[in-house]
Amino acid sequence: MPRTTLLRAVVVFSPTRARSLFGVFFPSAAHPRVPLRLHLARDAEFGLAYDWHTKKLADEAMLGGLHAGPPGFKFIKFPSTYRSFEIDNQTCVSRDGLRVLFSATFQFQLPQEWVKPVVMKYASYKRWHEVVVAAGRSAVQHTCSLYEVQSFSSSRGAIQGAMEEKLREKLEGPLLDGDGGVYARAISLQLSNVQLPQEYRDAVTEKQQASEDITLAVNQRTQETTMANTELLQAKEEAKKILDAAENEANVLKTEAELRKEGIDYAYAQDAAVYTALIETATGTGLEFSANDVVAFITNRLLEETPGYVKASLHKAETTVDPSD
Numbered sequence: 342m343p344r345t346t347l348l349r350a351v352v353v354f355s356p357t358r359a360r361s362l363f364g365v366f367f368p369s370a371a372h373p374r375v376p377l378r379l380h381l382a383r384d385a386e387f388g389l390a391y392d393w394h395t396k397k398l399a400d401e402a403m404l405g406g407l408h409a410g411p412p413g414f415k416f417i418k419f420p421s422t423y424r425s426f427e428i429d430n431q432t433c434v435s436r437d438g439l440r441v442l443f444s445a446t447f448q449f450q451l452p453q454e455w456v457k458p459v460v461m462k463y464a465s466y467k468r469w470h471e472v473v474v475a476a477g478r479s480a481v482q483h484t485c486s487l488y489e490v491q492s493f494s495s496s497r498g499a500i501q502g503a504m505e506e507k508l509r510e511k512l513e514g515p516l517l518d519g520d521g522g523v524y525a526r527a528i529s530l531q532l533s534n535v536q537l538p539q540e541y542r543d544a545v546t547e548k549q550q551a552s553e554d555i556t557l558a559v560n561q562r563t564q565e566t567t568m569a570n571t572e573l574l575q576a577k578e579e580a581k582k583i584l585d586a587a588e589n590e591a592n593v594l595k596t597e598a599e600l601r602k603e604g605i606d607y608a609y610a611q612d613a614a615v616y617t618a619l620i621e622t623a624t625g626t627g628l629e630f631s632a633n634d635v636v637a638f639i640t641n642r643l644l645e646e647t648p649g650y651v652k653a654s655l656h657k658a659e660t661t662v663d664p665s666d
Contacts, residue, residue: 387456388416402456419459419466423450423528426474430534433485441485441493442536447477447508448528455524462524473512473525480507481530493535501532612639 390399392414404421428445435441451459451469463469484504492500508530514521537545616639 385420385422387419387421387451387453389419389456389460390414391417391460398457398460400457402453404453417460417465419451419456419469421451421453423448424470424473426477428478428481431478431481433482435488435490435493436486437489439490439538439541441490441538442534443481443485443493443532444534445481445504445530445532447481447505447530449473449477449512449525450528451524452519452526455519455526458519459524469523469525472523476511476523476525477508480504480511483507490537490541493537497532497535501530504532505530 387402387404389402391397394412398417402419403416425446425448428443428447430442430444432440432442459469463472481504484500484507487503488496488500505527509517509527510522512522512525512527513519519525
């Protein structure tokens with residue numbers, strides 16, 4: 342018998358013994374013949390049984406495997422593994438009104454205990470998936486509006502975390518029990534490929550250039566100030582050296598002048614002493630020297646000691662003869 346036929350076979354129970362099919366064992370029934378229907382749920386699926394005769398849903402979803410039920414029942418199936426959805430090259434409006442181009446991917450999953458509320462509210466997987474995607478987009482857009490465009494480059498990790506928290510609130514509800522959300526478990530969210538608007542990038546470039554210009558100007562001013570201070574210190578040092586040299590030279594010249602003065606004074610004092618002794622010695626010997634004779638003698642010595650042309654002027658001293666002499 343083909344596989345498809347076996348999966349939809351009708352099993353009839355005997356009142357005296359139990360039959361087995363595909364390893365599924367059924368107990369004896371109270372009635373002579375009880376027909377059952379088999380349905381298969383794959384390993385990666387949940388199956389919620391629905392009896393279209395009575396219009397009733399089972400209370401719990403089944404895991405993957407072969408399951409029996411009354412004639413007319415079927416499974417409303419949902420994937421049991423997590424799903425991933427990519428928001429590719431979308432734009433959102435930041436808090437300061439600029440559009441940011443971004444891509445994001447989020448993962449979600451339907452827990453087994455939430456299958457029946459999902460079927461009651463959305464009827465099918467397709468409809469539920471559309472609502473989950475819309476809620477995920479809304480969470481990302483809402484979070485984007487809370488941050489200024491600058492934060493997308495400086496605090497990208499914080500924005501991604503905030504988007505994931507908002508996604509969890511949107512999917513699982515305020516109390517994270519599914520109620521108030523869309524009965525989906527948020528797994529994670531990744532924010533990628535963020536592109537800031539061109540006008541913002543231009544403004545950042547201009548700001549960086551202006552900041553670099555200011556830094557350069559400050560550095561140049563510092564360098565020029567340092568150079569000026571250095572030149573001022575050098576000028577002060579040079580002036581101090583010149584002043585010290587001038588003071589030293591002046592002190593030397595002063596010392597030399599004082600020494601020359603002392604020498605001249607000493608020489609004149611010696612000459613005066615010699616001339617005085619000469620006059621005193623010659624007195625009474627008939628070789629008396631008058632004052633004019635001494636002056637003439639000094640003049641001759643001066644002419645002898647001074648080379649070159651000498652211009653001299655002698656003024657006759659007025660003498661007064663005392664009549665008593």
